[in-house]
Amino acid sequence: MIRPTDMMGTRRWTPGLAALAMMLFAGLAALPAAAQLLPGGGSATESGEGSGEGGGPDEPSRYWWRVDALNPSLPAPPATLRRDTPRIVLEGFIDAAERKDFATASHLLNFALLPDPPTAGRAATLASQLYEVIDRKIWIDWAGLPDRPDAVDVVASGDSPFAGEPRRALQLGLLDLDGRPISIWLERLKPTDGEPVWLIAGESVARIEALYARHGPKDFERSLPDWSRQPSAFGLPLWQLAGFPLILIGAGLAGWATYRLVGSAQRPVREHAWLNRVVERARLPSALLVGAGLVWWLTSSLLPFIGPLNALLAPLLLALIVLAVTLGVLRVLDILLDVFASRYVEDVSQEKNAESRRLLTNLSVMRRLIILLAFLVGAGALIIQLNLSQTLGVSLLASAGVITLIFGFAAQTVLGNILASIQIALAKPIRIGDSVSYEGAWGYVEEINYTYVLIRIWDERRLVVPVQYFVSNPFENWSIRNPGIVKPVELQLDYRADIAELRQVFEAMLREDEDWDEAQEPKILVIAQDAEAMTVRFYMSARDSSAAWNLHCRIREKLIHHIGTRSDNSFLPRQRVASVGDGADAAQAGAATDAGAEAASVEA
Numbered sequence: 001m002i003r004p005t006d007m008m009g010t011r012r013w014t015p016g017l018a019a020l021a022m023m024l025f026a027g028l029a030a031l032p033a034a035a036q037l038l039p040g041g042g043s044a045t046e047s048g049e050g051s052g053e054g055g056g057p058d059e060p061s062r063y064w065w066r067v068d069a070l071n072p073s074l075p076a077p078p079a080t081l082r083r084d085t086p087r088i089v090l091e092g093f094i095d096a097a098e099r100k101d102f103a104t105a106s107h108l109l110n111f112a113l114l115p116d117p118p119t120a121g122r123a124a125t126l127a128s129q130l131y132e133v134i135d136r137k138i139w140i141d142w143a144g145l146p147d148r149p150d151a152v153d154v155v156a157s158g159d160s161p162f163a164g165e166p167r168r169a170l171q172l173g174l175l176d177l178d179g180r181p182i183s184i185w186l187e188r189l190k191p192t193d194g195e196p197v198w199l200i201a202g203e204s205v206a207r208i209e210a211l212y213a214r215h216g217p218k219d220f221e222r223s224l225p226d227w228s229r230q231p232s233a234f235g236l237p238l239w240q241l242a243g244f245p246l247i248l249i250g251a252g253l254a255g256w257a258t259y260r261l262v263g264s265a266q267r268p269v270r271e272h273a274w275l276n277r278v279v280e281r282a283r284l285p286s287a288l289l290v291g292a293g294l295v296w297w298l299t300s301s302l303l304p305f306i307g308p309l310n311a312l313l314a315p316l317l318l319a320l321i322v323l324a325v326t327l328g329v330l331r332v333l334d335i336l337l338d339v340f341a342s343r344y345v346e347d348v349s350q351e352k353n354a355e356s357r358r359l360l361t362n363l364s365v366m367r368r369l370i371i372l373l374a375f376l377v378g379a380g381a382l383i384i385q386l387n388l389s390q391t392l393g394v395s396l397l398a399s400a401g402v403i404t405l406i407f408g409f410a411a412q413t414v415l416g417n418i419l420a421s422i423q424i425a426l427a428k429p430i431r432i433g434d435s436v437s438y439e440g441a442w443g444y445v446e447e448i449n450y451t452y453v454l455i456r457i458w459d460e461r462r463l464v465v466p467v468q469y470f471v472s473n474p475f476e477n478w479s480i481r482n483p484g485i486v487k488p489v490e491l492q493l494d495y496r497a498d499i500a501e502l503r504q505v506f507e508a509m510l511r512e513d514e515d516w517d518e519a520q521e522p523k524i525l526v527i528a529q530d531a532e533a534m535t536v537r538f539y540m541s542a543r544d545s546s547a548a549w550n551l552h553c554r555i556r557e558k559l560i561h562h563i564g565t566r567s568d569n570s571f572l573p574r575q576r577v578a579s580v581g582d583g584a585d586a587a588q589a590g591a592a593t594d595a596g597a598e599a600a601s602v603e604a
Contacts, residue, residue: 062166062168063150063166063168063188063190063196064168064188064189064190064196065168065187065188065189065190066189066190066191066192067112067189067190067191067192068191068192069191069192069193070110070189070191070194070197070199071106071107071109071110071111071112071117071123072117073111073117073118073119073123074106074107074111074118074120074123075120077104077107078104078107081104081107081108083107083108083197083198083199084149084195084196084197084198085146085147085148085149085151085198086145086146086147086151086170086186086198087142087145087146087147088147088198089108089186089197089198089199089200090140090145090172090186092104092105092108093105093108093127093131093200094131094134094135096108096127097127097128097131097135102124102125102127102128102131103120103123103124105124105127105128105131106120106123106124106126106127108127108199108200109123109126109127109130109199109200109205110187110189110199110200110201110202110205111123111126111202111205112202113202113203113205113206114202114205114206126205126208126209129208129209129211129212129216130200130204130205130208130211130212132212132215132216132217133175133208133211133212133215133216134172134173134184136215136216137173137175137215138172138173138175138184139173140172140173145170146167146170149188149196149198150166150167151166151167151168151170151188152164152165152166152167153165153167167188168187168188169185169186169187169188169201170185170186170187171183171184171185172184172185172186175211175214175215176214177207177210177211177214178210178214182204182207182211183204184200184201184204185200185201185203185204186198186199186200186201187199187200187201187202221239224239247295247298247299248295250294251291251292251294251295252291254290254291254294255287255288255290255291256287258286258287258290258291259283259284259286259287262279262282262283262286262287263279263280263283265279266279266280274335274336274338274339277335277338278332278335281331281332281334281335282328282331282332284327285324285325285327285328285331286324286328288320288323288324288327289321289324289325289328291320292317292320292321292324293321295313295317296317296318296321299313299314299317300314315382318382319382322378322381322382323378325378326374326375326377326378329374330370330371330374333367333370334367337363337366337367340363360431360432360433361425361428361431361432361448364425364432364447364448365425365448368421368425368449368450369425413466413468416468417450417451417452417466417467417468418450418451418467420466420467420468420470420471420472421448421449421450421451421467423471424448424467424470424471425448429470429471429477429480430445430448430453430470430477430480431445431480432445432446432447432448433445433479434477434478434479434480435477435478435479435483435544435545435546436455436475436476436477436478437475437476437478438455438463438465438469438475441455441457441463442457442458442545442549443455443456443457443458443463444456446462448467449467450467451466451467452464452465452466452467453465453466453467453469453470458549478544478545479544479545483543483544483545484517484519484541484542484543484544485541485542485544485545485548486520486539486540486541486548487540487541487542487548487549487551487552488537488538488539488540488552489537489538489540489552489555489556489559490527490535490536490537490538491535491536491538491559491560491563492533492534492535492536492573493533493534493536493563493571493572493573494533494534494570494571494572494573494574495529495533495534496570496571497534497536497563497570497571498570498571499524499526499536502524502536502538502559503522503524505559505562506522506524506538506555506559507522509555509558509559510522510540510555513551513554513555515542515543515547515548515550515551515554516540516541516542516551517541517542517543517547518541519541519543520539520540520541522538522539522540523538523539524536524537524538524539525537525539532573532574532575533573538555538559540552540555
């Protein structure tokens, strides 16, 4: 018996979803990459291209931006300060900041876009704030930071759009500010009376104070003693090294308390089975949401972590929150669909319940669509919140063709099955509960999933068949229109068999059997013959495939018994042998003798 609730239980997420998510991620990531070449999204050639670094003073250059002067309100930079390559500038900025020499670090910033020219003190303060933001929130890819004045990427492949091309702006990273991504840039500038230099871009410097307020140290951290803010052996401040395990323990306790609290809500609703199931299935997602949400709130508002720990923790926590919400929604919808199926869907193994099979199949389709939609929405929210489409866009743009090719070959079968499941959901060549014949095996469709169909055959074994098979190969569906079926029996009989007598016996047998549906009159046909016997086929109909099989077996048994118990054995096939020779002995020996093989071959 196939019960509706057996069909609508929670399914395992298939690898097809993972492959679909990777394809979506690659497509989203590559789209905005072309706009990230320069600060403000401009192109290096928007101002025109010169013939090289030796262009005239009024000639636009693709190597730098021309300015009148660099930070004229500040004193002259130290003579030993190098600003000729992007890596040297960023190394110099971080080294000076770690020495608390923010006056020197300020000469590596471009203050041209500030409303008022900064004093030396304010410039040092801005440099200090920018260092705090970079140290806390940006994980610098030193290997990808060029150490050439023209910023040519010498390790890029020939397929990369940046291979061999000089650049006058480089993006260090992205930070969230008021719900939108803000880029931190390096740019190359050439003053009228000097050599070109690399500086932290003016538009990034103009947002330092806002970024510091959002990502800098909070009041709690400022109140800690200086020794607790010193870096440890792992590069983290001592207070973070000691506080992180405590935060995890607190989050674990909060999750455990939530799990118990939600579980206690089952007592008032024990009389309502479906509400009791909703509460039970909501315990784990609720605990996960509270634990991850607590860590997220603490580390983003009260106790922001820095550097690599933040880069690892932020996406992990956001993924856990999205997972908890998605899992909770799916579990509740699962139970609601189960309740609906248990109330309105009858036993689909009964051939008369065609409407129930159609309804259960529609519920299964709805569930798969909800899972797919929830997964795509969750993945999209994760990508948007983490700005993955921006931060990874440039690197994926160069290899988008290769990635698409790899995913196309690797996920060809999986995606083909997913598309086939959608086609089956719409066209319904098979439904849950249908009686089908798959490569000689007869059974009932028990589940229709994203990538496979589960068939329960007559001996309770399960066949797992790829969904794509049912849209690309012919198969038999015995209940798609009318569940009634004709199941014949074939016997090999001697030429002396009385067919008229067999018709009467066969008709009497059918009228006594409760599985005969009387849809067709009993019929016997001689369909073939050979040198020894003729093939006789007995036709009988039944209301469904299961009843037809039982009727077929019983009638065959009765026919064989009737034929085998006749006293003259005239219906059994015989082999006749004639011996031809000389004289009376030969004539006598030539009489036909019965070799008498008592056998009735049966072909289902």
